[in-house]
Amino acid sequence: MAKRIHSPAMTTHARKHVLLAAAACLLPLLLQLPMSLGIGYGLGALAVAAASKRKPLPLLLRLLLGGTALLAVLAVAPGIGRDSACAVLAAMLALKPAETVSLRDGRSLVGFALFGPFATFLLDQGPVSLLLALAAVLLALLALQRLAMDEGQAMPDQGDAGQGHDAAHATNWQRQAVFNVLHLFALGLPLALAAFWLFPRLPTPLWGLPERSVAKPGLSDSMTPGGMIDMLLDDSPAARVQFFGPAPRPDQMYWRGPVLWDFDGRTWHQAMALQGFSPAPMQAGGPRWDYQIELEPSENRQLIALDVPTQLPEGARISLDYTPWAESPQYNVSRWRMQSQPVAALEADLPDPLRMRALLLPQGYNPRTVALGKQWRREAGSDSQGRSDAAIAERALAMIRREFTYTLNVPLTGRNEIDDFLFDRKAGYCEHFSSSFVVLMRAAGIPARVVTGYSGAYRNPIGNYWLVRKSDAHAWSEIWLPKRGWVRVDPTAAVAPERVHDTLADRRPGQFGNFSGLVPVFNAGDWLRRGWNDFVLGFNAQRQRDLLKPLGIDALQPRDLVALFALIAGLAVLWMSWLIARGERQRDPLLRAWHALEARYRKLGHGRAVHEPAQVWAARVAADQPAAGEHLGILARRVSNARYASADERGALTRLLRDLRRHRP
Template sequence: MAEHAPLRLDPLSRRWALLAGAACLLPLLLQLPTALALTIGLSALAVAGLSWRQPLPGLLRLLLALALVGVVLALSKFSVGRDTGCALLAAMIAIKPAETFGLRDARSLLGFALFAPFATFLLDQGPLSLTLGLAAALLALAALQRLAELESGDVARAPSLRQRFVGIGRLLAIGLPLTLTAFWLFPRLGTPLWGIPERTLARTGLSDRMSPGDWIDLLGDDRPALRARFYGATPRPEQLYWRGPVMWDFDGHTWTQPRWQPGFPAAAVEPGAARWDYEIELEPSDRHQLVALDLLLAAPAESQLGPDHNLQATRVLSAITRWRMQSSPPLRYQPRLPRELREYALQLPPGYNPRTLALARQWRHDAGPLGDAAIVTRALDWVRRDFAYTLETPLLGRHSVDEFLFDQQAGFCEHFSSAFVVLMRGAGIPARVVTGYTGGYRNPIGGYWLVRRSDAHAWAEVWLRGRGWTRVDPTAAVAPERIYDTLADRAPGAEGLLGGLGSARSLVDVGDWLRRGWNDFVLGFDANRQQRLLRPLGIDRLDGAALSALFATIAALALLWMVWLSSRNERERDPVLRAWHALGRRYRRLGLAREPHEPAGAWASRVGQTRPDLADALHKLSQRFSDWRYAGAQPGGRAAHALVKALRAHRPSSNRPHAPPRGSAQDSYQGERR
């Protein structure tokens, strides 16, 4: 028996398939690193252009696939992770159009492409990703509908674009109750049963290493790092130092964070009078590092506080998390420094920065053995007098601190904090580098503080007798007139929009406030919040069994709803039939319902015997419906549309016409006849 030849795509059907595939690919590309996204996106455009009229040769397709996979693995440094897997999926979708000319190939393309929006949520769960994913799903369903019409040979009677998307929207609305039920009531686990691979390409953010010049990309990244809401007292902007990694080890070029032995207690702190109670919403970083307002009083649940008050989460922060904390500016922070920690905070690598060490020894000689505070003040005065702040800095050599202090005398926070700590250690003052964020922008709409990655900052801590560890920010000592090409105003949108016709800052405020609401009500809906879902109804908490039973009950009702709507829509798919049945329901309310076996004309005649005032209009409508329903060639287009409008417009009145009063002329006439 001869096999049927594969059904080829017509040009319009192929365009539908390629458009839907591109829409599915777009949200995934937006979450990949720029180099990967550009490589895959340009490859997809090139493949679509080269194969626009005919398939590419098989050997060429194979070479393209191998080359694109090799580029993806090379840019991923041959590491396996979430982003690598997502990039390989995107690469396969990008080259699939090279052979998409048949019906089966088009369905394969759409089937694989629909994995891309779902893969996007492994990298980002924001509202933009969801919106683009929903749009891609709509286009894919529309394309699949077009392919079904092509297979059935019904392309000539294909619905309009509006009708196509209205029908798909109805299908999605049918499944919406079950979707919401699953989101709100499906039992959630505190931790997943399986692990999601980590990302192989690190995000920009705070790290356990710091070298001069490494933060250029970070300082130019305006994406949110955290949002903070204060309950009660709010610190002044100059008190907003968000403490992150603390660097002790220096090899002459790079500062690194030590790995403390487990169980090493946090240093003693005597808090000040001020107390700050706040909640941090931390953006995902794919690290364990947390930040807290300087200084944290106690570690929140699922986190650990190091000896230097470096806060670490017990799990990788691959999603948005919330942390309730309390901090206070310290009066004294570790006023008694153990000998081993003192020696640790004075270590310097031999053979580096001889000019800095010579100057430090001279200052120590001038200040005497108890002149630590005087040396700190002298260093800050030097910065204020001779140094400038700029992002345009050349790479430093072996003696990086010497070059910065005596030759360059210009840089940003990495340079200032590193050089200051080396100078202090050379003078015999225990010191260390602290990194984190400083400041922030208060969103007036939501009343919370937004801290961006570009707010990253590094400062110093020195140990002074009687006070303990004391924060010193040498970057802040730079004279205002010597601050040059900075990132300008960190508050977004300060320049205005459209020549002053609108406030870009207000638009950004609204956008970030909406994103925070999304994080709160969607991404933040975890197992604990699910357990408290029915508290407004007087149910304090649902255990797992009760929640499962409630989910099963509501899901069953939602499924019944879906089945009923689907069967109803199947029976009444045609708009003329729907309008005709709706007309019958209106007459049913008058007690004049049409019997299932009754033809339209017979029904109109029967109604006319009871309600002569309705006979003429109903007879004309039933005649038009019968002609449409049973004629050899059913009228379509405008004729069907006009019939639907006429059926919908006919509204039978429940008021019967008044009968003539007894004794009238007509009664006399009837009596004479009798």
């Protein structure tokens, strides 16, 4: 039976390198997890590393910590998805130092930790994540070099020696190790750039990207009370818009998203069947706006457009109710050139099936609201011109202006949420106002529907574009009036116009209270992020096909991209091979001096063959020139010892070789 070979224990400094590399790999992943998990795993990793400094934690304790970490994942990110899988990876990485003692353990920890930054890119592809990942890979490679040198006993443990001589060796090693890693990065850069620019892009991820188990705030095809609160509290970007020509006023910027028709008493749903129909007839009522909208990834097919869209590019569609949507899920940053116009009349003739759908209310819900709507109808009567319908809508708005307040602090809802809002609570935010208004209108016999999207935008003076944030999420109402068709009514604006139109200075991003010093910093940061989206994340298959248009090549087909990638990748590999071969000689001063001495002997007719060992070559020279050959043999042995055994005499030997080359052997 073969005897098991045990790996030697890590030195103090090697362990520090390994733990630093593991922490750097874990950090970008923790920043993308839910805050509770990120903070918990970060503190847990520090505690585990400190507790296992001298010896590994007991097995039972490690199992207990692992089980606790998994339970935390199930509590915060239930289900199977990217978030839960990345959270499990972070938990295991945080606990791995508890059993890291030997050199083999350290190498295993570094290799396992490298999954951290790569898993981060499943959750975020921003520049900060990339910079943190590059730093993590750099530290991981440095740690692996340190482990390799310790395993070969190339240098002592400075933590124990504490001598100036050893400290000098440590400084030289660190400088050389950093240079080696940067050299490796430079070698791989041409191949990485070739793969980014030329490897054929796929419309969807190659691995069939699973759904997120913790959904990020975003527009949905449904609206439930309390469902928009996460978006209203999230100031992260949702879209960036650049206008070509005049831009509408901020209070005109209603960014139309899903239109919700069906109500079950609690939740509003989008009428998906209407996506297959052409847009309803529309009569323009103002100037046309031409703009390009850059949307953050949503992983669904929801788009937004300035109300109402009249022209969308290839890959996007407008449904019958003017809901914009994409033909495929948007996993990456996407850009859409659109046109929109204000309307004078939208679907002036409402078909009976749509009228019935826009009047439908579930039985047994919100009896007080239904009774109030019927009462208003009896009091207003009816006429073919729609004046009574408009009067009922204005009566509802007047009630809101007089009695209601806007607040995000809303208690849990009951079965009759609309009744509770209109008659008891009289406080809420946009989804409560729009939902209640539509139900009240339907009860009064007025066709109505809910529209979700965003309202307002912030103009970034750096770059001259408009930023739409997730906190700008909004829901408003549309009612149908004779001869005018669908008319936008925003009941929230009746009570809190500053929150809807986003025009107050204290709503600017980067401003906290009366302090506005961070606003320019935010503007510059968002402008840089926009450039990153444009240059990196927005580089899609279409832009790849148009890559060589400036050279007169209209479009690169996939086979052309593959051929071009193979050519440039082959050249990059040849370039890497040449640099490696050249660098092996140029990087080591001792090796450079030895090869220079060989070149001197070659000019004298005693050159060393490529396959010939140094000491065999020295013996051959000694046969022809005994005096010079004997001295050369001693040097050959010293060079071999210096390169493959000890580093103590490398400097003195290098100087001796240089002096010998200057004299004729």
